[in-house]
Amino acid sequence: xxxxxTHEDWKVGFSELAPGLVLFxxxxxxxxxxxxxxxxxxxxxxxxxxxSIENRALLFATVRSxxxxxxxxxxxRARREANAALDLEQTTQPQFDFDDGSQRELAAAIDRLPxxxxxxLVMKIWNxxxxxxxxxxxxxxxxxxxSRYRYALAALKKNFVAHE
Amino acid sequence: MNDFSELEADLKKLRPREASAQLATRIEQELAEVSGRxxxxxxxxxxxxxxxxxxxSALGLGLASAAAFLLLARVNVDQLPDKxxxxxxxxxxxxxxxxxxxxxxxxxxxxxxxxDTRDEGLHFAEGASEPVRRVVxxxxxxxxxxxxxxxxxxRVSYPSEEVTLIPAAGQ
Numbered sequence: 426x427x428x429x430x431t432h433e434d435w436k437v438g439f440s441e442l443a444p445g446l447v448l449f450x451x452x453x454x455x456x457x458x459x460x461x462x463x464x465x466x467x468x469x470x471x472x473x474x475x476x477s478i479e480n481r482a483l484l485f486a487t488v489r490s491x492x493x494x495x496x497x498x499x500x501x502r503a504r505r506e507a508n509a510a511l512d513l514e515q516t517t518q519p520q521f522d523f524d525d526g527s528q529r530e531l532a533a534a535i536d537r538l539p540x541x542x543x544x545x546l547v548m549k550i551w552n553x554x555x556x557x558x559x560x561x562x563x564x565x566x567x568x569x570x571x572s573r574y575r576y577a578l579a580a581l582k583k584n585f586v587a588h589e
Numbered sequence: 590m591n592d593f594s595e596l597e598a599d600l601k602k603l604r605p606r607e608a609s610a611q612l613a614t615r616i617e618q619e620l621a622e623v624s625g626r627x628x629x630x631x632x633x634x635x636x637x638x639x640x641x642x643x644x645x646s647a648l649g650l651g652l653a654s655a656a657a658f659l660l661l662a663r664v665n666v667d668q669l670p671d672k673x674x675x676x677x678x679x680x681x682x683x684x685x686x687x688x689x690x691x692x693x694x695x696x697x698x699x700x701x702x703x704x705d706t707r708d709e710g711l712h713f714a715e716g717a718s719e720p721v722r723r724v725v726x727x728x729x730x731x732x733x734x735x736x737x738x739x740x741x742x743x744r745v746s747y748p749s750e751e752v753t754l755i756p757a758a759g760q
Contacts, residue, residue, distance in 0.1 A: 447608045524602075532603060
């Protein structure tokens with residue numbers, strides 16, 4: 426018994442979660458379009474398995490899994506992403522709406538973070554997951570999740586101040 | 590964490606870009622396609638429902654078998670059949686008069702009707718010094734129980750076969 430056609434609840438939940446999910450997926454790829462493809466695939470999988478949308482750790486774990494599968498499947502894409510990572514500012518689509526130059530700098534500093542710190546930061550700041558949920562999604566300990574978060578903030582503070 | 594509170598506030602001011610309107614539409618279409626595939630997988634032929642269907646005849650047969658088994662088992666314990674009956678006889682068993690009227694079934698009769706007797710000739714049993722004549726009797730036995738208190742009675746009738754070996758020297 427699938428809930429995909431009988432329940433329309435997913436639209437409500439998804440509209441609230443979509444920006445954060447796309448932002449999270451965007452940490453693995455360099456275009457919004459790819460990130461949305463990942464979110465689409467992940468959300469359909471998640472919903473078809475009738476998981477509760479309250480289970481955000483599992484939802485983010487699904488997005489991450491789909492993203493990593495995509496990268497593994499497509500070596501050409503992986504190479505492109507690796508190359509893009511070397512030259513972020515030229516190839517990366519912005520993932521935030523900016524009000525001013527300061528925010529642009531901050532967003533650029535986020536892009537320079539290692540991916541393991543960025544994914545924790547994105548889940549914590551813009552998706553408001555707890556460290557327990559983050560740990561569940563990434564299959565790491567809560568201490569590790571909290572450490573990565575602190576490292577990310579420290580690195581941002583250092584880089585952001587340096588660029589200011 | 591207090592060192593980062595200002596930075597965290599700045600970060601929260603950054604607004605993630607909204608997902609495109611097409612994303613929700615695409616998800617909706619994919620979910621619909623998935624459900625459509627599920628719906629058309631049967632091609633209009635509904636899978637046979639595994640409805641519970643009570644088989645009354647099987648129940649009746651089972652109960653009758655169980656009752657017969659229980660009654661026969663009780664007879665075997667309470668009333669050993671008499672092996673010394675002669676062939677071709679109709680032998681009404683002596684009815685058992687209950688000493689007390691209890692609400693229970695008491696064996697009240699055993700009837701054996703021999704309807705076929707077949708002499709299979711002389712046989713030499715293993716280790717026997719003399720031949721024996723093998724006589725097979727086919728009969729129908731009827732057992733009856735009465736409940737003295739309620740007046741109810743039970744009868745069980747079943748076919749049986751008895752093989753009798755008669756020493757040839759004694760003939």
